[in-house]
Amino acid sequence: MPYLDHAATTPMLPEAISAVTAHLGSTGNASSLHAAGRRARRVVEESREALARALGARPSEVVLTGGGTESDNLAVKGLYWARRDADPARTRVLCSPVEHHAVLDAVHWLGDHEGAQVEFLPVDRYGRVHPEALRAAIEGGTGPGTVALVTVMWANNEVGTLQPVAELVETAHAYGIPVHSDAVQALGQVPVSFADSGLDAMTVTGHKIGGPYGIGALVLSRAFTPVPLLHGGGQERDVRSGTLDVPGAAGFAAAARIAVERQAVHAKETAALRDALVAAVRAAVPDAVLNGDPDPAGRLPANAHFSFPGCEGDALLMLLDARGIECSTGSACSAGVPQPSHVLLAAGAEPDLARASLRFSLGHTSTAADVEALAEAIGPVVERARNAGLASARR
Amino acid sequence: MSDFPGTGSGPGAALPGADGPAGPGGGRRLRVLAAMSGGVDSAVAAARAAEAGHDVTGVHLALSANPQSFRTGARGCCTLEDSRDARRAADVIGIPFYVWDMAERFREDVVDDFVAEYAAGRTPNPCLRCNEKIKFAALLDKALALGFDAVCTGHYARVVDGPAGRELHRAVDAAKDQSYVLGVLDADQLARALFPLGDTPKELIREEAERRDLAVARKPDSHDICFIADGDTQGFLAQRLGTSPGDIVDTDGTKVGEHQGAYGFTVGQRKGLRIGRPAADGKPRYVLDVSPVDNRVTVGPAEALDVVALTGIRPRWCGPAPAGPGEYTAQLRAHGGEVPVTAELVDGELRVRLAEPARGIAPGQAVVLYEGTRVVGSATIAATERRSAARA
Numbered sequence: 001m002p003y004l005d006h007a008a009t010t011p012m013l014p015e016a017i018s019a020v021t022a023h024l025g026s027t028g029n030a031s032s033l034h035a036a037g038r039r040a041r042r043v044v045e046e047s048r049e050a051l052a053r054a055l056g057a058r059p060s061e062v063v064l065t066g067g068g069t070e071s072d073n074l075a076v077k078g079l080y081w082a083r084r085d086a087d088p089a090r091t092r093v094l095c096s097p098v099e100h101h102a103v104l105d106a107v108h109w110l111g112d113h114e115g116a117q118v119e120f121l122p123v124d125r126y127g128r129v130h131p132e133a134l135r136a137a138i139e140g141g142t143g144p145g146t147v148a149l150v151t152v153m154w155a156n157n158e159v160g161t162l163q164p165v166a167e168l169v170e171t172a173h174a175y176g177i178p179v180h181s182d183a184v185q186a187l188g189q190v191p192v193s194f195a196d197s198g199l200d201a202m203t204v205t206g207h208k209i210g211g212p213y214g215i216g217a218l219v220l221s222r223a224f225t226p227v228p229l230l231h232g233g234g235q236e237r238d239v240r241s242g243t244l245d246v247p248g249a250a251g252f253a254a255a256a257r258i259a260v261e262r263q264a265v266h267a268k269e270t271a272a273l274r275d276a277l278v279a280a281v282r283a284a285v286p287d288a289v290l291n292g293d294p295d296p297a298g299r300l301p302a303n304a305h306f307s308f309p310g311c312e313g314d315a316l317l318m319l320l321d322a323r324g325i326e327c328s329t330g331s332a333c334s335a336g337v338p339q340p341s342h343v344l345l346a347a348g349a350e351p352d353l354a355r356a357s358l359r360f361s362l363g364h365t366s367t368a369a370d371v372e373a374l375a376e377a378i379g380p381v382v383e384r385a386r387n388a389g390l391a392s393a394r395r
Numbered sequence: 396m397s398d399f400p401g402t403g404s405g406p407g408a409a410l411p412g413a414d415g416p417a418g419p420g421g422g423r424r425l426r427v428l429a430a431m432s433g434g435v436d437s438a439v440a441a442a443r444a445a446e447a448g449h450d451v452t453g454v455h456l457a458l459s460a461n462p463q464s465f466r467t468g469a470r471g472c473c474t475l476e477d478s479r480d481a482r483r484a485a486d487v488i489g490i491p492f493y494v495w496d497m498a499e500r501f502r503e504d505v506v507d508d509f510v511a512e513y514a515a516g517r518t519p520n521p522c523l524r525c526n527e528k529i530k531f532a533a534l535l536d537k538a539l540a541l542g543f544d545a546v547c548t549g550h551y552a553r554v555v556d557g558p559a560g561r562e563l564h565r566a567v568d569a570a571k572d573q574s575y576v577l578g579v580l581d582a583d584q585l586a587r588a589l590f591p592l593g594d595t596p597k598e599l600i601r602e603e604a605e606r607r608d609l610a611v612a613r614k615p616d617s618h619d620i621c622f623i624a625d626g627d628t629q630g631f632l633a634q635r636l637g638t639s640p641g642d643i644v645d646t647d648g649t650k651v652g653e654h655q656g657a658y659g660f661t662v663g664q665r666k667g668l669r670i671g672r673p674a675a676d677g678k679p680r681y682v683l684d685v686s687p688v689d690n691r692v693t694v695g696p697a698e699a700l701d702v703v704a705l706t707g708i709r710p711r712w713c714g715p716a717p718a719g720p721g722e723y724t725a726q727l728r729a730h731g732g733e734v735p736v737t738a739e740l741v742d743g744e745l746r747v748r749l750a751e752p753a754r755g756i757a758p759g760q761a762v763v764l765y766e767g768t769r770v771v772g773s774a775t776i777a778a779t780e781r782r783s784a785a786r787a
Contacts, residue, residue: 315541318452318493336478336494337457388540392533 002223004327006302006363007185013210013255013364019217020212020251028111029207031233040246045085047253054256055219056193057205063218063236064249068184068205071218072102073227074184075180075239078226080110083148083178085227085301090148092117094357095135096163098127098156103182105343107151116148117141120346126293127156127347144175152179154186154202158330158343158359159292160303162190164169169198178224184208184216188259189267189300194219204256206248210364211255215248262364265361270362271301272369277360278304280375291344295303302362307344307353311385312392314338316358319381325374328359397447425544427451427589430530431485431492433477435604435611436549436592438484442607443591444547445488451547453485453492455535456541459622484609495511505530506622510635513658516685517759520576520729521620527711528578535587545587552577553593553768554585561585563713563770568596575726578763578773579711596755629659641690643670646683647700651668660692663700670694683781701752702728703784707745707762707774718742723764723771725749727756736763745774 014021030038045059052059065071076093083090095107097120109114112187121129121137138144150172169179179202186192188209192200201224205216211323218240225239232241255312258265275296281288289307290340293299308316311378313329317338320327340354360374429441445451455478478494482593485492488607505525512519525526535546552574560582566572581586592600606613614754619626636658643652652670654660664682674680674696681700684693705727710716718738725747727734735750746760755777 059723314495315537318491319541321491324451336455336482338494384540385544388537391536391540 001324001372003327003365004325004360004362004370004374006366007206007208007361008328009213009357010210010363011365012207012212013227013258015258016211016251016255019246019254023247023250026246028246030246032098036251040244040341043246044244044249046107050062050253051217051256052251054245055187055202055217056197057219058222060222060237061219061369063220064242064244064252064366065216065218065236065240067216067243068100068182068208069102069215070240071203071216072100073106074180074218074226074229075203075220076106077110077147078239079178079180079201079224080114080148081114081227082225083266084114085179087145089142089146091115091140092119092147094119094121094147094150096121096127096129096152098123098124098158098161099151099153100157100182100184103151103153117146119205121152123346125157125311125347126298127161127343127382128151128154128293128298129163129168129173131164134168134171138172138175139331144177147175147203148180150177152181154181154192155190155300156163156292156343157158157185158341158357159347160185160300160361161292162298162300165197165199168237169200171200178221185300187256187300187321188263189270189348189393190247191263192260200224206252209255209259211252212248215245215252217252219248266364267301271296272367273362273366273368274301274304276368277362277371279375280371281306281360281378284375284379288382289353291347291349302366303361304362306360307349307357307359308382309353309356310389311382312338312389313330313355315385315388316356319384320358320377323373323377323381325377328361330357330359410747423590425449426542427545427547428534428538428541428543429453430491430534431481432617433480433484433611433614434549434617435601435614436597437549438488438549438609438611439482439600440547440549440589440591440605441490442488442609444589447591449547450588451488451490452543453481453488453490454534455481455492455494456501456529457494457496458498458505458529464491464571480611480614484611485606487610487716491524495537497529497532500533500551500557500721501525501529501622504533509620509622510632512759513632514636514687514757516657518661518757519736519759520761521622522576522729523555523579523761526576529585531580531588535584539587540750545589547589547591548638549592550577550590551592552590552598554588554590557714557716557769561714564593565765565768565770571597574765574770575729575731575761575763578713578770580713581709581711582714585713593627602643605691632656633657641689643668643675643692646693646695651680651694654692657685657690657692661758662757668694680743686776697754699781700756702754702756702779703752704748704780705756705762705776706778708743708748710745710772710774711741712772713770714772721771723766725762726765727753727776728760731755733765734743736764744777745772 030040030044048062049059051062061325064073093107093116106120111118122133152163154165165181172179180201181199182203183192184205187204200221202219207213228239230241235241291305330341340351344354427444429451431437431453456601470545482492505521509519509521550573555562565574591594623631638655642650645651660682678696680694682693683699724733725736734753738747758776761773761777762776763773
């Protein structure tokens, strides 16, 4: 069954499964002082060190969390609160409009409940934030002294566009403003180094790189202490309380080590497969619109995102699903109604095109046969979805 | 083969466009779109269709839209819980499941129409309208375009093959029968409809849901209008139509009370009139007429409600339209009884004469004609003729 939705979640690596299962049978709270606790703590700390190595960070900078959404919330809310507490004038949050909802909704919440002034940075038609635009935003409004933080994702989860993270960091740091980036999609696909990026906070998660669900990390500069979301036992620098997930940490670390080790080869292989997929879709559906940066250097190697004019994303998804091909429309409301992509809308697409999109994302188990299956199906599926679109438009 | 009684009436052995291996029961294997509301009936209907060998896909229709605080362009569905129940049932049955957004069509074709009908002094039936415009039009059209052969619902009614094509019949469970709200379907729509529950009493459906491990087995039936969640139709209308105080008058034109909007009244209504003075004869008074033009509600004695004839517009036939006058029984409102009638199509209007006078017949409701258990057709009641001269 062709699985083309690795950006949603990707199969666990055998090494990660071994690492998790190896520790499932052991007792031990990593905060306990006795021998069982010490054994658990050793596993957690070795995992933290492995993660730090893979992420270009120091072990003390790795804060383990329950996943990407929690890391994003901790970074955005925690840093906002801490920065505002230090200087009440800092209420501006500068954010890209193409963020994942874990950042977007957190930022909106700060605006609605915590007096934050949320400002969305302009993006180009690929959804990219340019450093000059960030500079103008910082200088604008009430000025640099009132900016609490900047948050711009490393790579977009829908259209795959890479952001110039290091340049954006340089720009913000010139004003002493901290920067957070959600690197959930980037890790394992492009080189990701916390130290080289200059970031102050960076979100990563296990299940997108072949690790387990329910564990992630906020890589966090020692210069910042965000106000915690979870108060309790004081684990993780007192920033994230909660009993540590020993098997999860071990599995996450194993996956991160392999994802980073294999990144260059994986990127090359998936990019070749992705290019074949894009060519096949274009051959079958000549008017399909490739969204995101057409330059391979500017997008994730595993991502292909199209709009199919005249189609509804949900119809395409259903017809492909019926043929055993699994992909995604991007986002749906809580009841499951597909929504026009906020990423495409921010990048200037017409609402009809933003509803007509599908994301194909490749991963470590993808094969040429997956692409061939899609190549065979996509033409008839689009034709049928177009007819359905016409039927829906008729009264 | 099914362990359960009746794997479905009318899985279309004669359906065009159906291919694939023959399913159990002699029908052919169809690609079926099962509309799943999140209730027990549609869940069992989908399960029966799947068990009958059809290739079933579940769909929940998101019909209500609320603006949501966060996501630009996003909507929160007030049917969130129902959509989860439907998804859960589909997962247990083992069929694909999707949510389709038909909120805009539903608002235009059902909700706006509902409000406009009340504003015009009529009493609409939104379920009938939804079957005609949404489930067996917008949904069916989209389903056919996507390659499905039929739409399956949990309605209690039967589709059977008759000499002149497909026929719609009352369900065996008379108390649950929903053929009245399906009376608007024409032969083409019937040919694409699957009602797997028509041959089973409701109580057995709940038992069957339990046996099938469907979590909705004990979910209460929905009684209210689905888009008026709190059941307060008057409040819903007042919000949209505002208040418009006017007079309540007797049959001779004497003012006997006041109202806050003529749309709040239905012909035959007795309660909630809040008339201060009792009638001269001391008998209860009923709404005889609602006239939005002069914003006037006329009340009078029960006898004045007796209708002997009515005219129906927008006739729809479940098969060929009958030629000349015919003897039928008619159902004149949801859950109403049957009355013997003579009906004839004259200049595109349905003229119906009742053998015995009947009460509580409100313009806007449907008249559905039956021949035995078979639905012949329907029309929307436009005007009624009263026995007495009391009609205002």
